[in-house]
Amino acid sequence: MTKNALIHYRILWKPTGNQPGAKRGSSAGIGDQLRALVLLRDHPDPRRTDLRASMRDPFEQIWVRDFNLNASLKVIVLADASASMGYQGTVNRLAVTEDITSQLALSAYRSGDAFGFYAANSEMINKLTLPTRINRSAWLWVKQHLSTLEPSGNNADGLLKVSSLLPKQRCLVFVISDFRWTKDKTAKLFKALNHHDVVPIVLQDPSEIDQIPNRGIATLQDMETGRTQFVWMRPALKTQIAKARIEHIKTLQDTSRIYGYKPFLVKGKFKPESLTQYFMDRSV
Amino acid sequence: MNTLHFFKPELLWLMPIAGLPFISHGIKQFKFPGLEDWPIDKTSQYLRWGLRGLASLTIACLIIASAAPFTEGGTTSRVGEGAEIVVVLDRSGSMSEGIKGRDYNRQSAEAGESSNHFLSKIEAARQVLLKFMQQRPADTFGMVAFNASSISVAPLSSDRALAEAALLSAQSQSTGFTALGRALALALDYFEGRPYTATRLILLVSDGDAIIEGEDQAILKQEFIRQRAQLMWIYVRGEREMSILDSVIAGDNEIETQADIAYAATKQSASMHEVFQQLGMPYQAFEVESEEGLQTAIKAISQATNKPTRYELRLPRKDYGVYFYMLTMLLLTTLIFIKRLEIKVWKP
Incomplete structure (x- = not known):
């Protein structure tokens, strides 16, 4: 895993809290961003004496620099564990989830950030809950536990219940799912998570978008409802399917925009660099 | 139906x-993560x-x-053409005697001096039957010859050459006993297993000297009815013989003494003519005394069998x-x- 690049997530807000970390925080402390100049009397730290400010002061007072604390962040991953997450197409969807989560856990630890994990289908899965804290072995825990998960259930309504268990302060929340939900459900979840910085990670498989057969007949079974569909694949239908997937992403993007989020698409295998790239794009 | x-x-x-x-x-x-937005595809x-x-x-x-x-x-009714004719030819010793009117000059005929005078009954019958066969190409012929026992000479088939050769080879030979009943039974057996598509005729050429016992009479009667066969008897009559129409035992040249007559009478109370009349199937007898008479008889037979047969064919x-x-x-x-x-x- 270490050979994979770490994910450098960037945020445009200042995390609260007094835990030192890598992000520019909002409280006073040791950091690299000047917060204010205060009198030595108020902040008795002669190491931070601002000589220039002290010399210029006609009242000959000693001024000391005050910095913003480089604070740590809380990174939380919410994973959808409904049946469709068990889809095995070109890639194994659950394996991709595992890759993303463990890589995020490792990256969080390396940045000195806390990491938490929750999974839910129609109910929250208690066995797969990792409390939010700085955790060196979180990425291993994720690898160990997600591989034993057997996705089931036909919805991910449990995620709504998870939202109330999250920290009160603002966190970076990743929601990993294929987002095959109705628009209302997505909106409801986003609304519940609205005071966090949410990154919807949308898992897609080429096998359900463009890597589908050109011709032939087959039966498809919906993994969540069990409904079967007889299909006669032909180029016309293929175009329609591709159009439906584009429409799905567009709807998701529209819904996310209302809450100020931007979905991150993972088509096939997950590459950590692309997530870093996503954060850079988002910050602009 | x-x-x-x-x-x-x-x-x-x-x-x-x-x-x-x-x-x-x-x-x-195949498993698919979701079909909720799958295009509605009527085809x-x-x-x-x-x-x-x-x-x-x-x-x-x-x-x-x-x-x-x-x-x-089901069945269809068809009209059959021609007839199935089994010639039952008597080749007993008496058939070698001259036919009435031509039974003289036997010695000179046998010496080859005269060809025109002597004509035995069997020869006359042979010649006329051969002509009859040649005139009727639509018919199927079979042949049984008999004297002391019956011989299946030619089976009932469309092989005309076989029937003709069989006819030509029939020579009379005396063996002292005439198995008429068995010959008729054998002739009737020819029809066994064949579809009834044409008039069935048993053409008995005999000078009549046989006895059919009571039991055999019953069996023959039953067989005649079962096979739906007609019987025609061409009675070739010699100089000394009686008419079948009035003799007790028809023209029996081997039953001469009073003892023989008495023996025959105990076995068969009526003449063969009467026996045949009681068969329940169409029966005709022709009493033939000369070659010309034989030809007239054959002509009458042709007319009788020329009638088309209506039969039910089981499809x-x-x-x-x-x-x-x-x-x-x-x-x-x-x-x-x-x-x-x-x-x-x-x-x-």
């Missing part, structure tokens, strides 16, 4: 199997039900085919299993073709 029957109707109980394709149509199934829906129907029909066809459906052929039953098998093959070919269209791996 043409209702459908099944040879093995119990196999039709398997018919519910034909519903199997509606439970599972056997097309390879696929029709194809799905069409395919199920097709598979169901195939199974149904196969079950029906294996139940072997058929319709009874073979019509088997539909083969059509169902063919249909099954056709449907299976279609299904195999469709199966080839099946997606094996979900990728382009």
Whole structure:
């Protein structure tokens, strides 16, 4: 895993809290961003004496620099564990989830950030809950536990219940799912998570978008409802399917925009660099 | 009349199997994460039900085919041409005697000095019968010769050469006893197993000297009726013989003494003519004294047998299993073709 690049997530807000970390925080402390100049009397730290400010002061007072604390962040991953997450197409969807989560856990630890994990289908899965804290072995825990998960259930309504268990302060929340939900459900979840910085990670498989057969007949079974569909694949239908997937992403993007989020698409295998790239794009 | 029957109707109980394709149509199934936004595709829906129907029909066809459906052929009435004639030729010793009016100059005829004078009964019969055969190409001939025992000389067949050769080879020979009953039985046996398509005629050429015992009479009578055969007796009469119409035991040249007559009378109370009259089938007797007379008799016979025979032909039953098998093959070919269209791996 270490050979994979770490994910450098960037945020445009200042995390609260007094835990030192890598992000520019909002409280006073040791950091690299000047917060204010205060009198030595108020902040008795002669190491931070601002000589220039002290010399210029006609009242000959000693001024000391005050910095913003480089604070740590809380990174939380919410994973959808409904049946469709068990889809095995070109890639194994659950394996991709595992890759993303463990890589995020490792990256969080390396940045000195806390990491938490929750999974839910129609109910929250208690066995797969990792409390939010700085955790060196979180990425291993994720690898160990997600591989034993057997996705089931036909919805991910449990995620709504998870939202109330999250920290009160603002966190970076990743929601990993294929987002095959109705628009209302997505909106409801986003609304519940609205005071966090949410990154919807949308898992897609080429096998359900463009890597589908050109011709032939087959039966498809919906993994969540069990409904079967007889299909006669032909180029016309293929175009329609591709159009439906584009429409799905567009709807998701529209819904996310209302809450100020931007979905991150993972088509096939997950590459950590692309997530870093996503954060850079988002910050602009 | 043409209702459908099944040879093995119990196999039709398997018919519910034909519903199997509606439970599972056997097309390879792939899991798909979600079908909620799958395009509404009417063509696929029709194809799905069409395919199920097709598979169901195939199974149904196969079950029906294996139940072997058929319709009874029924019968048609046909008009038969020609006749089936079995010549029963008496070749007993008495047949070598000269025919009435030409029984003189035997020695000179045998010496080869005169060809015109002497003519034995059997020779006369042979010549006339041969002509009769040649005149009637539509008929089927068979031949039984008999004296002490009956010989199946030529079976009833369309092989005309065989019948003619059989006729030509018939020579008279005395063996002291004449097995008329058995000869008639053998002649009747020729008709056994043949479809009744033409007039059946047993042409008995004999100078009559035989006894048919009471038991045999009953059997013969029964057989004649069963085979629907007519009997015609050409009674070739010699100089010294009596008319069949008034003799007790017809023209029996071997029954001469009073003792013989008495013995015959105990065995057979009536003349052969009377016996034949009681057979229940059409019977005619021709008493022939000369060659000309023989020809007139034959002419009368031709007229009698020229009448077309109306008969019921039982048609073979019509088997539909083969059509169902063919249909099954056709449907299976279609299904195999469709199966080839099946997606094996979900990728382009």
